[in-house]
Amino acid sequence: MPPISILVFDIFGTVVDWHGSIVREVQAVYPQVDADAFARAWRERYQPAMQRVRSGEIGWTRLDELHRGMLEDILPRFGLEHLDEAERAHLNRVWHRLNPWPDSVAGLARLKSRFTICSLSNGNIGLLTNMAKRGGLPWDCVLSAEVFHAYKPDPRVYLGAAGVFDVSPAEVMMVAAHQDDLAAARDCGLATAYIERPMEFGAAHIKDVSPDPANTYHARDLLDLANQLGC
């Protein structure tokens, strides 16, 4: 096996806390809304929206635009159908303002000392860049589904990341808090690291973070991964 030289990271839930960030912002701006239910309802529409692109039902569409359509769908259910265009546009960009988990910035800085570290997210390039600049995520390179015009778990995304660096898939490790993302990466020949994020859906909805022995690494958080990788 060649040594791993590139680490590519899932973002939503793995590096940033989408649920907690959206809950805090919605609670602050729209205190009448059940922010936990709102965040989960928005996110529930994520895979079905991307599936319309994956299936070819619609052409390549950036996640910002998919998020906006999902938002339009759920606003009436939460009594927010009165929001004007500027309010909707601002709320939709909450995905650019997600906060890193407490270990993320320090963990990435350590991992960056030995590896090339890149996002590899279904988020669009602008979203990921704005998020990184705001949160201090020290990427060597912002890679996105937008570069490959395909959404994970499409193999073109994982193989595209290896292709960008002209290395074999085995020299790339996918880091994610989602076993399905890692399984698809493994099918493409990438190494995989699972990150436990039991609070991804909030403290009221603890997630199963059981290890899968198929993964190359299993880590509590990004600092633990840095420890295991000797960074």
Next chain:
Amino acid sequence: MPPISILVFDIFGTVVDWHGSIVREVQAVYPQVDADAFARAWRERYQPAMQRVRSGEIGWTRLDELHRGMLEDILPRFGLEHLDEAERAHLNRVWHRLNPWPDSVAGLARLKSRFTICSLSNGNIGLLTNMAKRGGLPWDCVLSAEVFHAYKPDPRVYLGAAGVFDVSPAEVMMVAAHQDDLAAARDCGLATAYIERPMEFGAAHIKDVSPDPANTYHARDLLDLANQLGC
């Protein structure tokens, strides 16, 4: 006019010293070669190689591959036809190992404090990422012709950069040491900043760095640009 929020940078000659870097490496490894002539001969084939892609004669091809073809063309002229595959591959990746101009890292760090800073180069993503990691170039995002599958001065590259961030072209400023790059960006509605790099082709071939009043800014180097932009 909306305020400028995104700065996109040409790389070869603007942020890094391709001529000096190649000369130093060739002198060290192949002392019998006229390194100055070698570097210029390689670079002279740059625009014709990309023109084959722009014209549609060949499909999308990364710059690493174009550089390799250009290298194969010039090796015999410099008595280097005996290089084996590993030596050719290593020499071709000298474009990943170009050194920043002395002002680049400090200038970019200052500009980053007020603007989103991105590469916008015909170099491929892997080349630009390796170069940035080695040289300490603190990009918020590595943008490349590879993202848009088009080579500058194709308008898709300049307009693509604005599109990535969902801003109008006037909110983006192209920073380059080449008037033709800036003219193409201006035609797309971007602001432009010219950077003087009189030594781009080496001390023996001083370049004309006269101002063009059509540019939004004219700066001696990136520190001067940061001064003018109040960073």
